[in-house]
Amino acid sequence: MNVTRSATKAAAALDERPVMLASRNVWKVYGRGAEEVMAAKGGTPSAADLNEAGLIGAVRDASVEVKEGEIFIIMGLSGSGKSTLLRCMSRLIEPTAGEVMFDGRNLLQVSEKELIEIRRHRMGMVFQHFALLPHLTVLENVAFPLSVQGKPRTEQRKRAQEMVELVGLKGRENYYPRELSGGQQQRVGIARSLAVEPQIWFLDEPFSALDPLIRREMQQELMRLQNVLHKTIVFITHDFDEAIRLADRIAIMKDGEIIQIGTPEDLVTRPATDYVAEFTRDVQRAKVLSARTLMSPLTGDAHATRPTGEAGTLRKVAATAKIASFAAEIVAEARPFAVTDPDGAVIGQVTPAAVINLLAGREGSL
Structure with a gap:
């Protein structure tokens, strides 16, 4: 059998898209004296150097590029650094070193005021815990970020209603979070994050707290929304089955480092390390290979x-x-x-x- 390379015209088209978000040599090191140790080791301390100094290298020299309109998944086991990297890329936490480029600007150099405006108008975020406001209805929860932006009330309600209908919750606008199932609550969280029409969407294990059947339903819902909206998405998961179902490309992390970046098919057919091979070992290859x-x-x-x-x-x-x-x-x-x-x-x-x-x-x- 002649096995060809998995690169396709579709992959080439992805390569030609502009980069929306990039981390360049990003480090997040926890512990006293982290900056001094980084400087002493030329900005690239080894794991042994960090351990010797009593420091924790949560993210180590991570570089990724997220293309416009792609679903880019960062995955790894608990403690691998995936969520920390996402928070560095959205500047929810400050990296110890490196650059985070968003639409051509280094987020680490913008002012606090500018960062707030970027988050309010250009970023959407959904986390594992729904964080809905219990005293607000579905419609009011979805409209909340628009009220923070100072949008007129009529515009808030119109946009919120559109988002409620988009995620399939029409008829539940006046329900409170306690009256909804877990999947419905997460739909509210998704609608709320989309209300601001973000350029980039950060999803940090958004479905991991859901039952398996609801989780699969929400994965299908995400793909439906992506087919409609074509958002640039950074998605965190520890579940490789979920990753291959959703991703255009996947970055696998271990001990704060990025081990390999590629399409699901690349990772299955050409794992760079034994660690990646172990991640993909039990994958149903017929669902991945083209x-x-x-x-x-x-x-x-x-x-x-x-x-x-x-x-x-x-x-x-x-x-x-x-x-x-x-x-x-x-x-x-x-x-x-x-x-x-x-x-x-x-x-x-x-x-x-x-x-x-x-x-x-x-x-x-x-």
Whole structure:
């Protein structure tokens, strides 16, 4: 089987998008004398240097770029530094060193007043704990950040109503948080964060406190909203299944460091370290790998007629289609499927045997 590289035109299009947010060599070191130790070690102390000085390197030399309109997921186990990095990138906490660039400006150099304005008008945040105001209704909770901005009351209510309907809570505008389920409360939190029309959306384990079925529902809701709104999203999770379901790209962290950044498919097919390989070991690969990754060169059969005798080519699947989306059909038809690029040109084929081997865990070099 000829396994191709997973880069696609879609990935290339992502690469061409402007960078909305970037952390550059960001450090967050806790403990007395952190700045002095950083300076003494040339700005790049080792883990041993920090331990010797009694310091905690929560984030160490982290550099990421988040492209406009992508869902960028930062993940790792508890204590890996993922939430600390998000807070550095939103400047909820002050990094010890490095730069945080937002839309071309270094957030670490803006004034407190400017930062407040950026947060009020250009950033949205949703956290694991819903933090709804219990004495306000759904509509009032959603309108709250607009009232902080000083928007006219009629504009507040109009925008809040639009957001309530967007997240599927129409009819519950006058409910109080205690009258809602956990999933409904989180929808209110999402609506509230979107009310200010943020350029960038920070989501810190927003679904981890929810029951599994509700969590899956909220993941689907997030993807629906993203298809409508096309937000730039930084999403924190410790769940790799959640990450591969949602992410355009993923950064995996360990002990404050970023170990690897890539698409879900990149991480599964080309893990940079044993740690990344262990993270991806139990992933259902058919849900991650695309037709492009599993395809082989065209054969004469790729343009054969169907068994019924009707003229036509083989059934076609997009290069970016996940194997799981057509596995049952290709096995049932027992014929190759032609793989097409974004322009509709046939660039290869996927065979039933290759799909069966993948499902059975016999995919060889993948």
